[in-house]
Amino acid sequence: MTVVLKLGGSVITEKSEPETVAEDVIDRAAAAIAETDDELVVVHGGGSFGHHHADRHGVSTTDGTRDAGAVTDVHDAMKRLNAAVVDRFQDHGVAAVPVHPLSVASRDEEGTLTLPSGGIATMLDEGFVPVLHGDVVVHASTGATILSGDELVADLAESLDADRVGLCSAVPGVLDESDEVIARIDRFDDVAAVLGGSDATDVTGGMAGKVRTLLALSAPAVIFGVDDLPSFLAGSSPGTVVAGESTDDH
Numbered sequence: 001m002t003v004v005l006k007l008g009g010s011v012i013t014e015k016s017e018p019e020t021v022a023e024d025v026i027d028r029a030a031a032a033i034a035e036t037d038d039e040l041v042v043v044h045g046g047g048s049f050g051h052h053h054a055d056r057h058g059v060s061t062t063d064g065t066r067d068a069g070a071v072t073d074v075h076d077a078m079k080r081l082n083a084a085v086v087d088r089f090q091d092h093g094v095a096a097v098p099v100h101p102l103s104v105a106s107r108d109e110e111g112t113l114t115l116p117s118g119g120i121a122t123m124l125d126e127g128f129v130p131v132l133h134g135d136v137v138v139h140a141s142t143g144a145t146i147l148s149g150d151e152l153v154a155d156l157a158e159s160l161d162a163d164r165v166g167l168c169s170a171v172p173g174v175l176d177e178s179d180e181v182i183a184r185i186d187r188f189d190d191v192a193a194v195l196g197g198s199d200a201t202d203v204t205g206g207m208a209g210k211v212r213t214l215l216a217l218s219a220p221a222v223i224f225g226v227d228d229l230p231s232f233l234a235g236s237s238p239g240t241v242v243a244g245e246s247t248d249d250h
């Protein structure tokens with residue numbers, strides 16, 4: 001079983017405080033991940049590391065930069081967060097290894113992502129847990145733009161033919177107007193009215209972007225909070241199941 005798991009930047013960092021890691025949350029995630037026998041790819045978001053640098057330099061998923069210093073500001077911040085995650089995972093016995101998208105991924109002029117996944121597949125075969133992160137990537141005719149962890153998840157889910165996809169976020173699922181968790185989303189229009197951006201500085205779209213991305217996948221995807229991570233990794237679907245029209249379980 002191949003599982004792609006995103007740890008939201010809002011969960012693993014204190015999103016309101018620049019470059020602050022939520023160590024307790026990373027430790028809880030690591031302990032849960034250490035228990036799974038599945039082949040697991042982890043992707044993490046930017047939280048208080050990537051987004052404010054991107055915002056400061058005016059870089060988004062579509063607005064690019066040709067300023068190398070801006071690229072390294074965003075990328076280096078994400079590498080610092082990635083190193084913190086990988087280190088703590090290894091401390092818990094997880095065979096985590098870092099993968100930095102800037103080094104391998106690119107977008108064409110239309111913004112379509114190419115992320116070679118052969119190395120990641122071999123990491124899985126060899127028992128490693130690749131840990132990727134939202135990043136800045138080169139973009140034809142635009143310089144470099146932001147690649148969100150959510151987009152990475154979607155790309156990897158398809159290229160690795162993942163069986164399950166999970167997004168662990170700061171909320172227990174997608175919430176309706178009464179703040180109740182919506183059990184299942186099949187169509188964007190059914191929930192568009194309750195979907196907002198992110199509470200914090202976030203250049204990649206918050207919850208609305210997440211739901212749109214996940215609806216396009218062929219594997220069923222689940223959005224849940226960190227308390228439900230052990231349950232997700234044990235095979236359950238806590239929180240909100242996002243099952244698009246192309247999803248296998250239809």
Ligand SMILES: Nc1ncnc2c1ncn2[C@@H]1O[C@H](COP(=O)(O)OP(=O)(O)OP(=O)(O)O)[C@@H](O)[C@H]1O
Pocket residue numbers: 007008009010011044045046047048149168169170171173174175176194195196197198199200202204205206207208
């Ligand atoms: N209907 C909704 N239900 C739940 N959360 C919502 C909703 N609308 C907007 N949000 C916001 O979306 C946020 C989750 O998106 P966000 O992009 O912050 O997540 P993340 O993936 O954890 O972080 P990052 O993008 O840094 O990786 C929630 O914390 C909440 O503020």
Ligand SMILES: C=C(C)CCOP(=O)(O)O
Pocket residue numbers: 009044045046047050051054074078133134135136146147148149150203204
């Ligand atoms: C801002 C950067 C570099 C990462 C964006 O990834 P996300 O937090 O998953 O949206």
